[in-house]
Amino acid sequence: MSDETTAPASIPEELSQQFTNEGGFLATKLDTVINWGRSNSLWPFPFGTACCAIEFMGTVSSVFDLSRFGAELVRFSPRQADLLLVAGTITYKQAPILKQIYDQMCEPKWVVAIGACASSGGFYDCYCTVPGIDHIIPVDVYVAGCPPRPEAILESLVQIQNKIGDEKVSTTHVEASS
Amino acid sequence: MSDAPETTDVEDKRADQDALESRFQATPDIHDSWDASFIVTADVLRDALIALRDEFAYNVLIDITTIDYLSHAQHDGERFAVSYNLKSLSSGDRIRLKVWVSEEEAEIVSVHDVWKNANWLEREAWDQYGVSFIGHPNQKRLLNHIDFKGHPLRKDFPVRKRQELSVNDAMLDELEARLQGKGYAVLEQGSPAGVKA
Ligand code: SF4
Numbered sequence: 001m002s003d004e005t006t007a008p009a010s011i012p013e014e015l016s017q018q019f020t021n022e023g024g025f026l027a028t029k030l031d032t033v034i035n036w037g038r039s040n041s042l043w044p045f046p047f048g049t050a051c052c053a054i055e056f057m058g059t060v061s062s063v064f065d066l067s068r069f070g071a072e073l074v075r076f077s078p079r080q081a082d083l084l085l086v087a088g089t090i091t092y093k094q095a096p097i098l099k100q101i102y103d104q105m106c107e108p109k110w111v112v113a114i115g116a117c118a119s120s121g122g123f124y125d126c127y128c129t130v131p132g133i134d135h136i137i138p139v140d141v142y143v144a145g146c147p148p149r150p151e152a153i154l155e156s157l158v159q160i161q162n163k164i165g166d167e168k169v170s171t172t173h174v175e176a177s178s
Numbered sequence: 179m180s181d182a183p184e185t186t187d188v189e190d191k192r193a194d195q196d197a198l199e200s201r202f203q204a205t206p207d208i209h210d211s212w213d214a215s216f217i218v219t220a221d222v223l224r225d226a227l228i229a230l231r232d233e234f235a236y237n238v239l240i241d242i243t244t245i246d247y248l249s250h251a252q253h254d255g256e257r258f259a260v261s262y263n264l265k266s267l268s269s270g271d272r273i274r275l276k277v278w279v280s281e282e283e284a285e286i287v288s289v290h291d292v293w294k295n296a297n298w299l300e301r302e303a304w305d306q307y308g309v310s311f312i313g314h315p316n317q318k319r320l321l322n323h324i325d326f327k328g329h330p331l332r333k334d335f336p337v338r339k340r341q342e343l344s345v346n347d348a349m350l351d352e353l354e355a356r357l358q359g360k361g362y363a364v365l366e367q368g369s370p371a372g373v374k375a
Contacts (some may be wrong), residue, residue, distance in 0.1 A: 033340060064273075090325070092323045092341070093321075093323045093343075093347075096343075096344055096345060096347075097342065100346060125338075127322075127330040127337075131340075
């Protein structure tokens with residue numbers, strides 16, 4: 001690769017140990033390289049329906065800056081995104097739309113439920129609110145708070161990155177049930 | 179509406195209320211502390227609303243809503259009241275008309291052609307309370323999911339009742355109507371691919 005003796009900071013330990021200036025090549029596992037790439041270039045789809053989405057804006061903007069984690073390329077097409085950020089209250093009327101957006105995203109994909117509403121329905125214990133998006137789609141990380149602070153949203157991103165690091169390339173998230 | 183009388187002094191301010199009482203046999207609603215509130219019967223409701231709009235410059239329909247008096251401690255009478263809240267932009271006055279609606283009939287005449295926004299307000303009132311508006315051109319649910327069963331703001335709707343609602347409503351009927359209004363032809367009703375310029 002390069003003839004630098006020290007690897008860039010964002011490279012995982014497993015990879016960086018194998019950076020040498022001898023021979024100019026690198027031997028590692030495919031999983032490690034692919035997961036390193038995936039976890040540092042997440043393309044989020046913000047499914048913002050309520051107040052929590054405002055907090056997501058704060059997370060993306062310069063003060064907290066989601067791009068420090070390689071996830072600044074916010075996409076508004078599910079076809080181009082691999083990280084679904086559900087920020088806000090999901091009503092039963094909204095639920096089929098969320099499900100459809102999730103289905104339209106390509107594998108591999110990850111889901112974060114941002115805030116009390118997305119995680120559990122929040123304080124909306126009523127006829128019109130889905131009591132947690134995990135009734136409709138699988139969720140990888142839940143973020144507590146009403147709304148959560150941007151730090152908590154960043155934390156969830158780091159958790160997703162760690163989770164990706166543990167994955168095998170051959171792993172599929174969803175299997176056809178019939 | 180432009181030739182409506184200006185309501186400026188105190189005597190004039192009562193003119194609308196007097197007219198309601200004399201011409202439409204309206205009775206003041208003593209339990210209601212809003213600016214002015216009157217109870218009318220269903221058969222004069224439409225005329226009363228048109229008179230308020232055209233003669234007394236109540237040019238804004240703020241809201242149409244329904245009240246469910248089931249289990250109300252101080253109420254004996256019909257279960258529902260449909261309430262029409264009006265405002266005059268020239269005088270700033272507000273007035274409310276209420277009509278009693280029985281549980282068995284649960285219907286009242288539509289005023290969608292008196293105020294345009296009544297169309298959606300009536301849809302909302304029907305969706306949430308199940309009071310039907312006779313003559314409404316498109317009485318379908320406004321806020322709740324299209325497959326929703328029941329009327330959730332009725333007092334006897336089970337609070338913890340949940341329903342499985344999975345259809346995605348593309349709302350093509352309204353979209354198609356709009357497109358037709360703009361000169362498009364609808365080739366296949368209810369199909370996303372069915373509209374042609
Ligand atoms: S969790 Fe709180 S802040 Fe977030 S969408 Fe729900 S009500 Fe709004």
